[in-house]
Amino acid sequence: MKALVVYCHPRGESFTAAVRDTVLDRLSAMGIETRLIDLYARGFDPVLSATEHExxxxxxxxxxxxxxxxxxxxxxxxxxxxxxxxxxxxxAMLKGWLDRVFLPEVAFLMPTPERKSIARGLEHIKRLGVFTTCGAPWWLTTFVGAPGKRTILRGVGLLCAKGCRKAFAAHYLMDSSTDASRKAHLDRVARKMDRFLS
Structure with missing residues (x-):
């Protein structure tokens, strides 16, 4: 197994960094070869330029x-x-990464005269995970449509292998979180990772 972790947060001391560390710890514990892309640390430019678009x-x-x-x-x-x-x-940083990296003939195949729609380009991806935090409560995020979750688990998921295994965990109400709620969430992330990777 080979895992690519795409991490996006501007502050090194954030709770999201603790989530990242929990995910990396579980990958390491299982002996899984891992690469980390830290978008902010790298200073990734999320803007798709006119030249790239051409x-x-x-x-x-x-x-x-x-x-x-x-x-x-x-x-x-x-x-x-x-x-x-x-x-x-x-x-925006992560959305820009998708815009610039999930390219035709990489993430998806363009339509052809024989194929009227795009086709999967990530059939080698067998597992797809999302670990996030939300300031809003679950019900409000769901009412709005959870566009971030849907972009990755549904949109990107459609480009991955058929039957791709998925994992999702979110700490809702992050702005009013407590030490106990954050610890419980990190424990949940560890459990989800263990099931996800088994």
Missing amino acids: CYENHPENCAPVQSDVDDLQWADTLIFIYPTWWYGLP
Whole structure:
């Protein structure tokens, strides 16, 4: 098993960092080869430039600006996202990473005369995980439609292998969290990881 962890948070002392460490600990404990992409630490530029957009469908030229991330994505069979939910969705940094890295002929295959719609490009991804925090309560996030969760687990999930195993854990009401609620969530993340990887 080869796991790619995509981590997105601007502050090193955040609770999201504790979630990341819990995920990495479980991967290490199971002897799973792991690569970590820390978007803020790397200073990743989330903006899809006009130049990149012009060659968006031209493979492999479209990969050149983000080749190392494309290589990591193609190397993995397990993909895990760790981020805070902001305005019910993905942080701009993470959304920009998807825009720039999940390219035609990498994450999906463009339509052809024989195939009228896009096709899966991530069939090597057998496991897809999301670990997040939300300031809003569960009911409000659900009422709004949980767009961040849906983007990854449904949208990205459709590009992965059929029967792709999925894991999700969110600490809701993060702004009023307590030591006890945060500890309980980290324990939940560890349990979810163990089931996810078994």
